[in-house]
Amino acid sequence: MVAATLMVLLGTLVMMWVGLGEQARWVASVFAFVVALQLGWGMAKDIAKGHWGIDILAFTAILATVFVGEYVAALIICLMVSGGEALEDYAQVRATKSLSELLERVPTRAHLVDGAGNLIEVKVVDLVPGNVVMVRPGEILPVDGVLLDAEAAFDESSMTGESLPVHKVAGEQLMSGAVNGTHAIELRANATAADSQYSRIVELVREAAASRAPVVRLADRYAVPFTLLAYAIAGAAWWASGDPVRFAEVLVVATPCPLLIAAPVAFMGGMSRAAKAGVIVKDGGTLEKLAAVKSVAFDKTGTLTRGTPVLRAIKPVDGLSEDDLLRMVASAEQYSSHVLAASIVAAARERSLRIPQAHDASEEATNGVSALVEGHRVLVGKPSWVASLVPKVVRYPLAPGESSVYVAIDGRFAGVVVLADELRLDAMQTVEELRSMGIVEMLVLTGDQRATAEHVAAEVGLDRVEAECLPQDKVTFVQGMAHRPVMMVGDGVNDAPVLAAADVGIAMGARGSTAASQSADVVIMTEHISRVAHSVRIGKDTVRIALQSIWLGIIISVMLMLVAATGVLPAIAGALSQEVVDLVAILSALRALKGTRQRGAGNEAAPLEASLVT
Known part of the structure; x- marks a missing residue:
């Protein structure tokens, strides 16, 4: 549309220059009238849906300039409307760059390691849990998995907003979508591609990118008053001067492209800013x-x-050492699905304890685990459950936030393991x-x-x-x-x-x-709850910048209308000035990509010391 309007405008100017003024008027007027009809048809459909937009000003301005013979100005308005749409498209592409980058990075091929150690290139969608996958330096991890190499570093910035490389050691979980570091690694898949973290994020991003920014709700608050004000100023100028051209000159500078463009650009910019911080805003x-x-x-x-308890205390009895009690408990807890079990096993490994193999293990749902460890019957579970099976269980007082598992060995109470969840x-x-x-x-x-x-x-x-x-x-x-x-x-x-x-x-x-x-509505893809406050900050910044951009466009347009009402601003000059207003509104709205930096806003760093729930 922009190209067609430019061709007609240049053709009109050339015809005027060679003395074909009448032909130029007809070509420009017919083209402008067709554009006005298209604009009017879209406007009529919106009105039929109960949405009174502000395209009516552009529609009226085109018709008014055609009827009063300002056909060059009519073409400039057509260029402004089509150019405004093109600028909006460009600005949205710029604003949604972070969102689209996630979609473009989705891996489609992976290097499967077969049983003989050979590399086979397969489709990512064909990977299943248990597959061993080799990831080369700089490649994106195709599925969630467990690191098989001794150690490696990964760039998770596009996923979590964490700028520093994340170091992992053998056995740690790897997140699909992260970028491998400088060495090839192998991972064992524990999910399919569809069930992996990166696919979940991509799906959320697709929803976000397809969502409609609240341009109607935000812009329409000002649409009707702005339209009525424009008609009032244009009508007063016509009445005072007795010249219908004055009516057209006012409406030319009243074309409300800033109201149409500023809000969606700002909102898409805010969504992009959130994505960079590891926050997916769905709409x-x-x-x-x-x-x-x-x-x-x-x-x-x-x-x-x-949500992951850590070891707080070990209270053995009957001469057992802390390490011996923890080792026996960890052996039995390897077979439990309880949330505390994984923390106990992890604590034993952190102490470099040898965790013996357990036999004849069984779990009584919600109560505890029974297992044979090095020839000893070990019971680990709730105090009431252990007390119902062995005598002389001594209760250990807990502070708020603490949890405990009670232990019996060979029918005798053996001690308590205390854990606490960290803030x-x-x-x-x-x-x-x-x-x-x-x-x-x-x-x-x-x-x-x-x-x-x-x-x-x-x-x-x-x-x-x-x-x-x-x-x-x-x-x-x-x-x-x-x-x-x-x-x-x-x-x-x-x-x-x-x-x-x-x-x-x-x-x-x-x-x-x-x-x-x-x-x-919002998904935080990091472990930082500070992103909650950051999300609110982004929302406030985005709405403020959208409103500032809308008001900036309104104020400049009203000033131009008042100038045009005096007759000193010709229709062509007014139409050109509106292009500048559009550009100013877009540049203002693009500030939502960065927002405003305030102390503590979106702080990426966490405090150095943990606060325990004690």
């Missing part, structure tokens, strides 16, 4: 909600806390930043016991605690909160309903459940 409307959030509800385990390093800082941005109320919603929840809330500075909640209880609490919009932050499957019910749902997706990520 532009979510940014507008983030900017207005008044209340925040947090899940506890896996959200405010890491996320940046949880307190996140709460402080949210308060500084005007959040009125913050609380914790958890299924955990009240004493532990109240301790966590006091540690990070939350206002209220709702403990021992079932998933439906969380939904009820969020729906009943007075200060709205309400943002919910969670990570588990049990958080999926409340994330969907909240005005804005944020999922801690780095290790959270797929169900939580799918039901949330």
Whole structure:
């Protein structure tokens, strides 16, 4: 459309120069009239849907300039409308660069290591859990897996926003989408490509890129007043001068391209900025909600806390050493699916203890594990379960946030292993930043016991605690909160309903459940809960910049209308000046790519010392 308009405009000018003024007028007028019809048809369809947009000004300006004989100005308006659309497309491509880069980097081929050690190139979609895959230096990891080499470094910046290389050792989990370092490595796949982390992110990005920014909601607040003001000034100029050309001259500079362009460019820029920080915002409307959030509800385990208990104390009895007790417990716990089991095994390995093979292992659901370790019958589980099977079990007092497993060996009480869940390093800082941005109320919603929840809330500075909640209880609490919009932050499957019910749902997706990520509006792909505050900051920056850009365009346009009303701004000059207004509005909106840097906003670094839930 831009090329066609330019050709007609140049042709018209050439015809005028060679003395074919009448022919030039007809060519330009017919072309402008056709463009006006196309614009009017789209406008009519929008009006039929109940959407009163601001294209009516451009439509009127083209017709007015044609009817008063300002056909060159009419062509410039056509160029402005088509050029504005082209500029918008360019700006959106620029703004969505970070989103599109994720889509473009999706690996399609992988190097499979067969049983004989040979490399076979296969499609990534054909990989299955258990396959050994070789990844060359600089290649993208095609699936989630476990590192088989002794150590390696990976660039996870495109996934998590973490700028420094991440070092891994043998046995650690690898995230698909990360870029391998300087040495070839092998990994054992533990998921298919479709179920891997990178595919989940790509799917979220596709949703984000396909979503429609809230341009209608934002721009239409000003559309009708701006249109009426433009008609009023143009009508007054016509009435005062008695010249219909004056009406056309005012409408030429009133063409509202800044209102149409500024909002979508700013919102796409905000989504791109979030993606760079490892935050996937699923649609532009979510940014507008983030900017207005008044209340925040947090899940506890896996959200405010890491969700991975660490060893706090070992209390052996009957002359056992701490290492001996931990070694026996770790051996039995290798066969448990309980969340504490993995932490105990990890703690034994950190102490470089030899974990013996267990035999005749069985697990009693929700209670504990029984196993034969080096000829000894070992029971590990809840205190009530162990006490029901052996005599003289001594209860160990726990501080809030601590958990324990009780141990019996050969029918005798052997001791207690105490673990505690750590607060996320940046949880307190996140709460402080949210308060500084005007959040009125913050609380914790958890299924955990009240004493532990109240301790966590006091540690990070939350206002209220709702403990021992079932998933439906969380939904009820969020729906009943007075200060709205309400943002919910969670990570588990049990958080999926409340994330969907909240005005804005944020999922801690780095290790959270797929169900939580799918039901949330925002997915944080890192372990930093500070990204929650960063998301709110991005929302506020984006809406502020969008409004500033819209008002900048309105103010300049009104000033030009008042000048045009005096008759000193010819229609052609006015049309050209509007191109400058469009460019100014776009450049202003593109500031959303960077936002404003404020102290603590989007801080990538975490505090050096962990705060334990004690």
